[in-house]
Structure formats: structure tokens, C-alpha cells
Amino acid sequence: MLSLRTMGSFHVGGRGLVVTGQPKRRITYSKAFADVEYDPNGHYWIEQAYVQYFIPSRLRVPTPLLLVHGGGLTGSVWETTPDGRDGWLPYFLRAGIATYVIDMPERGRAGFCAHEGIWPEAPIVRSEEEAWRLYRFGAPEGFATRTGFPGLQFPLEAATAFARTAVPRWPGNGPMMLAGLEAAVQRIGPCILLGHSQGGGFAMAATIAFPDLVRGCVLVEPHGVPAPEEIARPEPRGCLLVMGDYIERAAEWPPLDAKARAALAGWAEAGGQAEIIELPKQGIFGNSHMPMMDRNSDQVAELILRWLDREHAAGRL
Incomplete structure (x- = not known):
């Protein structure tokens, strides 16, 4: 049973934009509001992040968790699995963890920019073929018949429902997205970050930037982690790395895995508490790059919850 004390949302971060010198044009908003003059010049607010929060009636630990989605996705990845099961958001809430979910700038309900020339690159979106390969659902040649890796935990019968969650992204907007996350951390206050993939x-970058606010981080199959020499001042804070199955069967993943491990080693060398959960070594097999959606998602979440309990018992949260 899930009992909430409160829930809500806010937008945070972003910047003001003034548009001038653009021509007016005729547009139609609706059948009742047609052929009206639209003036694109004026003041706008863009690049803000959207954060939704849920506070359980009884708290397991005092420090809230902020869930950070991956590239080309939104905060919806934490809510419900493609085949209709509860996701990690309700899991952690039932466990008594106050949980925040961010839609990073340019994603979901966060702020976009519709004006030309402000974001110089064209947007891209991940194809189903690319997702199949990068998310380690199966070998590339298995895509046409939807034949996944043996023992795959991802619910391939819901692959179409998962494909509907993909959204456009702008490749050069990484610094802007990090700024949105950092603004959310400053608004929330002391918290724990759980980030997946690009998130x-x-x-990890936000944890390093705000050592007084971020009490620890969980990195679920991350990429884009800081280099070991960029990691400083983790103090005794904990960092948990979670890696799934089939790493050696996808060409992109061995180097990403190596960089994540190097970052974790750099964290430990700088004085932080570092831990890695390799799911196959725990006897948990078949996990894709989307463990929060895999059939055994609760089993993986339980390992993270145990880590949170240990960090709380050690006084780091």
C-alpha cells in the first residue's frame, strides 16, 4: 500500500531569451481561433527543468532520492514498465523513500526552445534498431524477428510500448542539461542522486559539483562519467555502480563499462566509498540496459534499497 503525505511539482533553472527582428506571420491555433497574426518577438523563458516530487507518509531515511533519466528519454521511465508493472518510482515510495523525478531540459514536461538558431544542432531521435543494439535487447540481426538474447529479462512483447517513450534530443545540449540538474539539486537541498545511462x-558530475548537498549517488549503467582526474572532494560519500548482463555482446558497452569502473576507482582514490553491483555476479542474469523496466526490476531495486539502508546506517545520508 502506498500512502503519501504530499506530492507536487516545480520548474527550475533555465534562462531568459529576448527575440527581436523576426517577421510576424499568420497562424491557426484552432478552428475557433484561425488566421491570426503571430508575433514571435518578445521575452521567453527556456531550458528549465521539470521536477515532480512524492513524499511518503512515513520516511525510511531522511534524505530524498532524485531519479535522473537517460538520453532520449524522460522521467516516465521510472513510473511504469512497458508491460504495465509498477516502476522504480512506486517501488521506492512504498519503501518509504521521498522521491523526486526530473525531466531534464528539452525532455518531457521541461522547457524547450522553438526559436531557430538558439540550439544550433538539429534534433535527433533514437530509432528502434539503435535502441535494440544499445540497450542490449539482442544481437543486431535479431531485430527483424525480435529475437532477444537468451534469458533476456526485458519484456520484448512490449517493445512497441517502450518505443513510444523515446523523445527527440539535441546532442550539443549536455552542459545545459547538467545545469538543469544542478538547479534541481539546489532547489531540493540534501539528496541522493540515482542516474541511468546519460543521467x-x-x-556523478552534480555530486562532485555539490559535495555539501548530494549525499551519495547511484549510477545505473552510466555513460559520460567524469574522468578519474576530475573527481575530487567526495569525502566519505558513497557511490554505487550497477551493471547488467550481456556487456561483452554489444560493441559499445565494454569501453563504457571500463570508463564507469575507472570513474568509480577515481572516486575511491579521492576518499569516497565506492561499490559495484555486477548483477550476473550476484546470480541475477538477463538484465538489459533498462533494468528499471526488466521483468526482475524489483529485484534490482531491492539491491539499491539495501545500499541506501547501509549508507543511512553508516551516517552518510
């Missing part, structure tokens, strides 16, 4: 790299 894992941002989570």
Missing part, C-alpha cells in the same frame, strides 16, 4: 554521468 548517470550527469548524476
